[in-house]
Amino acid sequence: MGNIKDLIKNVADNNKNIETFAAKVIEINKEEDSQHNTEDAYTIDVMRADGAIIKNVRLKASIQDVEQGIITIPKKDSWVLASIIDGVETRAFISQYSEIERSLIRFKNDQNHFLEIDTDVNKLKVLFKTQKNKDNSILPITYNNIAKIEFIGNEEEPNICTIFYDESGKEISKNSLNINEQNISINEGKTLFVLKDKEAKIIIKDGYETIISDSKTSFKKDDLTFEMDDKFKISASKKNLLTELESLITEISNIVVVQGVGPNVGNLLAIKSNLKNLLKI
Template identity: 75%
Template sequence: MGNIKDLIKNVASSNHNIETFAAKVIEINKEEESLHNPEDAYTVNIMRADGAIIKNVRLKASIQDLEQGIITIPKKDSWVLASIIDGVETRAFISQFSEIERTFVRFKNDNNQYFEIDIDSNRFQMLFKEKEGGETETTIEKPSYKNLAQIEFSGKNQNISASFYDENGKEISKNTFNINEQKISINQDSTIFSLKDKETKVTIKDGFETFISDAKISFKKDDLNFEIDDKFKINAGGKNLLTELENLITEISNIVVVQGVGPNVGNLITIKSNLKNLLKT
């Protein structure tokens, strides 16, 4: 079976007839065993106005070569214009669309590296990836791919993300932006930077967590917690600094020396009051 490019050349060099007619898309033939994406589709089934059904109508010139090309997938139950060369149904292809479900473009270079653009009504994705192990045409194994970089926009969530991967295809950083937050994740959440309106948070896995807002600043590390708002708060080892200082002053206030003269309790009470203006529990 020749591809559409060859058929068009034949039509151009001969007086072949091309019949075009309106038809309804009744089935999208998804590629469950696709090399790239199980949502890929390269043919559709259509029904003519007279009720005749034509299967496997092409969406691209060559449905054998799935490595690259531009594919437009119509919506199911939408109307299209289908063309047939010399009345041979196996030569049918979709020539015009009324409604589009999805469009994807795939480029491939000589180094088995790919650039993909995938678009539907809620999503726009650009992906750079590479086939692992070189060409696999002589083997029956399904090829594997590793990602190099990716940019994605989600209209439904109003979210934009950019991801980068190491030489093994493992994600090493991801930047996410939406109307409420900017988030940067490094080494799969080992370090997270989050920026919201009047609020910033930095988290380092097995390390410090820093939180800054218009209301307070805090630093955390295991059971150590330091906060600043209108006062200071310091906790460590399950103990609070203000509480421990208050306990110290209380104990000093209870001291009675041998000569019968104790400490100046009035001064200690003043110090205790001053501490409460600086610290909190």
């Protein structure tokens, strides 16, 4: 099966005929073992108006070279215009579409760097990647991602996401943004930043967690906590500063001086009351 480019050139050189007819898409032949995406498809099966079925109609010039080119995948049960060169059905290709399910564009350079643009009605993804195994004779060919930009446009949760990867293709940072919140992950998730309506949260793995909102501000590290709203809260090792100070004042209040003169308990109780206005449990 030659490429469409070569076939068309052959038609021009030899004055061959191209037959075009309307047909209904009855099957999308997905690539279950695709090197890129199992939703990829390079051929379809169609049914002509007279009931004849033509299988493996091409969607791109070369179905062997999947690294470059434009692939337009029609919607199943939609109508297309299929063309046959010189009456040979194995040379059939789709020349026009009525409905499109998905569109895919791939670019490749001599350094085996790839740019892939994948889009449907709910998604737009731009992916930069590089070939992992440089020897094309080694199968299957694998890839390392470099960076990705993705827009999910469904009504339930529209989202924009950007991801960067290290030289081995491992995700190192991610920024996800939707109508409700923004999430930033840095250094393989060791630092997280979450921004919601009236609240910001910063989490550093094995470090501090900070929350700033319209109702309170808090800092946490292991079992150490500092919170502030209308009052302060300080605790560590399951001990609370307010309760500890209250206990201290209570103990001091119980002291009886040997000479028979007690401490000024009234002043201690006033301090205790002041602490309650500053601290909370």
